[in-house]
Amino acid sequence: MQADLDRTDLQLLRALQDNARLTSGELAQMAHLSQSPCWRRVKKLEDDGVIGGYHAGLNRRALGFGVLAFVMVGIDHQTEISSRAFEDAVCAIPEVVMFHGISGPADFILVVVAKDLDAYSDLLQRKLHRLPGVRHVQTHFSLQEFKGQLGGLPVPVA
The missing domain is CATH 3.30.70.920 (Lrp/AsnC effector binding domain/regulation of amino acid metabolism (RAM) domain)
Structure with a gap:
């Protein structure tokens, strides 16, 4: 089932996908929100399953997998x-x-x-x-x- 996302949700998703290490303050500033509403939106995206987790992208070659x-x-x-x-x-x-x-x-x-x-x-x-x-x-x-x-x-x- 596709989530009902508005422009701000999409902006938050793009920002988090590019850099999941953004602080809530940085994310709020990018989305032109204050921290609390921004955090609530991200929490809702997590609860709705739109955000499935936060991961580190590992380099397989650096770990010895050629x-x-x-x-x-x-x-x-x-x-x-x-x-x-x-x-x-x-x-x-x-x-x-x-x-x-x-x-x-x-x-x-x-x-x-x-x-x-x-x-x-x-x-x-x-x-x-x-x-x-x-x-x-x-x-x-x-x-x-x-x-x-x-x-x-x-x-x-x-």
């Missing part, structure tokens, strides 16, 4: 029980940083990080191929990153 892979996975059957077992097993793998059910020839896409190709090969053989119900796995490696992580969402200008 490989970024998009892994397409097809599973045998998609019953509720088998899908739940697969989902739980995937969510338990720390190297899987994104996980989505998708349409098309594969059932799921996993975004995976690894130290290097040897580490990815080990992860593939020891974990990914052994996931419950896996029928096939196809890996696509990122060769060049143009827009990292999820990037910013396009917040409309009201």
